[in-house]
Amino acid sequence: MLLIAIILFGTIIGAAAQLLLGKSKKGVDWSAAFAAGIIGSFVGGLLVSLLSGDGLAFRPSGIIGSVVGAIIVTAGWHWWKGKNAARV
Structure with a gap:
């Protein structure tokens, strides 16, 4: 059950x-959303949970870190896609 909640x-x-x-x-590319969400x-x-001293508990710092991590992964993916599209 926890694994399903983490994936969602x-x-x-x-x-x-x-x-x-x-x-x-x-709209939303769900496969990229899944990958960026899980990795980010x-x-x-x-990283943010451990740096803030919350440990592995479910805290707001971890949620904020998750959003920031997913934004960074998504921005990197868009940059990589644009770089490869320019070559072709």
Whole structure:
């Protein structure tokens, strides 16, 4: 049950990151939202939670770190896609 909640939370965070950046004109790319949400939530949420001294508990610092991490991953993905599209 916890794994399903983590996957859903990560996907929602990834979709929110795409909407905050506003780079997708077709709506939310759910596969990219899933990847960015899971990677960003894991790295950003874990890093911010540990740096703030909250440990591995579910705290607001971890949620904020998850959003920031997903935004960074999404922005990096858009940059990489644009760089590769310019080459072709």
